[in-house]
Every structure is written in C-alpha cells, then in structure tokens.
Amino acid sequence: MNGRGNNFNLIRLLAALLVLGGHSFVLTGSTPPSFLGSAPHRLGIILFFTVGGYLITESWKRDPDYLCYLIRRVFRIFPALITCIAVLTFMIGPLLSAYTLKEYFTDNGTWNYLKNMRLYVNYTLPGVFSQNPISTAVNGSLWSLPVEFFMYLLIPAIYEVGRKGGGKIHILLTVSVCGISAWKHIAVPEWSFVIYGTDLGQALEVVPYYFLGSLAATLEIKRIWNLQLALILYIICQCLPCGDAVGMLLAFAVVPYIVFSFAFCENPFGGRQCLRNKLKFSYGLYLYGFFAQQLVIEWLWKRGLPLRAEVVMVFGLILAGVLAVASEKLVEEPARKLSHGLIDGVRKCLRQFQEQNKRRENRE
Numbered sequence: 001m002n003g004r005g006n007n008f009n010l011i012r013l014l015a016a017l018l019v020l021g022g023h024s025f026v027l028t029g030s031t032p033p034s035f036l037g038s039a040p041h042r043l044g045i046i047l048f049f050t051v052g053g054y055l056i057t058e059s060w061k062r063d064p065d066y067l068c069y070l071i072r073r074v075f076r077i078f079p080a081l082i083t084c085i086a087v088l089t090f091m092i093g094p095l096l097s098a099y100t101l102k103e104y105f106t107d108n109g110t111w112n113y114l115k116n117m118r119l120y121v122n123y124t125l126p127g128v129f130s131q132n133p134i135s136t137a138v139n140g141s142l143w144s145l146p147v148e149f150f151m152y153l154l155i156p157a158i159y160e161v162g163r164k165g166g167g168k169i170h171i172l173l174t175v176s177v178c179g180i181s182a183w184k185h186i187a188v189p190e191w192s193f194v195i196y197g198t199d200l201g202q203a204l205e206v207v208p209y210y211f212l213g214s215l216a217a218t219l220e221i222k223r224i225w226n227l228q229l230a231l232i233l234y235i236i237c238q239c240l241p242c243g244d245a246v247g248m249l250l251a252f253a254v255v256p257y258i259v260f261s262f263a264f265c266e267n268p269f270g271g272r273q274c275l276r277n278k279l280k281f282s283y284g285l286y287l288y289g290f291f292a293q294q295l296v297i298e299w300l301w302k303r304g305l306p307l308r309a310e311v312v313m314v315f316g317l318i319l320a321g322v323l324a325v326a327s328e329k330l331v332e333e334p335a336r337k338l339s340h341g342l343i344d345g346v347r348k349c350l351r352q353f354q355e356q357n358k359r360r361e362n363r364e
Helices: 008-027 040-062 066-096 101-106 108-118 140-162 168-187 200-204 207-219 227-239 244-263 273-277 282-302 309-363
Strands: none
Touching: 008 040, 008 140, 008 244, 008 282, 008 309, 040 066, 040 140, 040 207, 040 244, 066 101, 066 108, 066 140, 066 282, 066 309, 140 168, 140 207, 140 282, 168 200, 168 207, 168 244, 207 244, 227 244, 282 309
C-alpha cells in the first residue's frame, strides 16, 4: 500500500514541504498563510497524521501480528531519529555552540538532548542558535513524533475494537475524539498538560486526523473519493468566511476527503508511478527541516542580512533535502531491510516452536 498504486508518498512529501514552509514564516517572525484556520506547518502535520492513520491501519490489517507490527514501527521511527539526534548533538552542536567544547560536553543540557532518542522531547542544546531571533528550540518539529508513535501502539486496539458492528464503534470513537478536540480548541484553547515531555493539548489538536485516517481504512470506502469534487470542496472552503471553530470542524470533514481523493487518483500530474514510489525521503525532510532553517537563519543573522521567509525556505529546503536523501539511503532503507530480516527470523522461530510442540503432542 505504501506508495504502490497510489500517491501517498507524494502527499507525505507535500506534508513535509508544508511543515518546512510554515516554519520559515514562524522562524523569521512573519505571518504564514492559512487553510481552514491552519498554518502550513500545522496543515503538514494534519496531512502526515491523516495518511499515517490510514497506512498504519492497513499495515495492521495485512499482518495482525503485534510483534511483527511493532518491529516495523520501531524500525520506521527510531533509526533515523537516533541518527539525527546523534549528528546534531555530537557533530553539529559542538561546531555551532557558543560554548567551549569542555563547557558544551559538561553541560547537562547536552546529555538531556539525547532524551529525544527515546521520544522524550527536549529542545535545548547549550549555546546552539542562542543568537537566533527564536532561540528556545533546536529542531522544534520533534514534538509530533511521540504522538505518532503512541498512535502506532494504539491503532491495533482501535481497529480490533472499532471494526465490530460494521465499523459503528470506530465511527463513534472517531466522532468522540473530534468532538473533544473541537471543544478543547473552542472552550479552553490554552489548555496544556505535559506528560513525558509531550503537551497533550497540542497533541489533541491533530490526533483526530489519525482516527479519521484509520476510520477510512477500516470502512474501506475507496469508491467515494473523487478528485474533482475534492477540488470543488477546497475552493468552497477557501471562499467561506470561517472562524477558527467552524474552520476546524470543516477541516475534520474536508481535509481527509481531499487527501484520499488525491491519494487514490491515477497520475494526477501525469507522472510515472515508479518515480512517485521513490519519493520516500519525507521523514528525513521532516527530521532535518526545522534545524536546517535555523542554520540558514543563524548564517544570515550573523552577517546582518535581512531574514526573509522565502530565502530561509529555499536554502533550508536545499540543506534539509541533502540530509533527508542521505538519511533515506544510509539509514532508513537499511533499517527497513533489517526489519524485514528480523521479522522473517521471528516467524521462522515461531514456526519451529510450533512444529516442536506438535511433535511433542504427537509423541504423547
């Protein structure tokens, strides 16, 4: 399903570009454009979560073995993340830090930054980007990864419970989560509660899209997707004078419809499927995009050059793109192959164990 006969890789690449583009406005103090009340970087996260909910549910449906499923998910998230954090902490951080090497490596903040490897979000590297206009977060986009991995763990339970009754329970769960998210956004928008370094208030803004994506996979409703209708809905929603509350509720219905209509249409730009299948570096682009833009801003800031969102976006994209392709080729692709080998080994061991049990039972 991932990239085969669909446009999910293209959508994830678009999502990564939206995140990078939106952050270029934030990091330069500019006002980003919006869609249904969402800035580009938030819309990018929404796209990632909508697609993720669908693909992860499809992965579970194809192979509902929790151990094998968990191996795939762990090798999807952690190898590239651990590599990214190690590179930032031990290679790039010391070069950029205003601290001496001794001060940098004896500061607790350096070692606390490594907590990101286990999805405990920590944004501070001592002396790194301390002169930037926004200096409080080194690679601030990491916040969504703990939320995504939590949804990885939860999806099997959501699917197995939700598919009962023809999907009615899944629909109820999804509507409930969307309702809670909308209520939070309208009634207590500033509510925040941090668990394991993750702000639940921030997570609740985007988690409904994981449920919506998972629901689409559970109900198997491919026939309703229509790209022309999706484009019409997009135009209508852009023309409506929606406030935050109405825009959020509209987004719950419209964004997934647009995403899946595009995902399942054939050759939207006349491109070759084999090319679309190779666009797998969106995760690396997401991991390195924020940091790459911070690096560009520091370079401009130190030279007294104007901070323009367009400049930061273009040069940040070039740098992040190089790092993303390297991450895909050197880390993510080998990790996928390793996970496949590990899963094959686990299944082989299980088969041998089952065969031994059968022989033992036959002897008895």
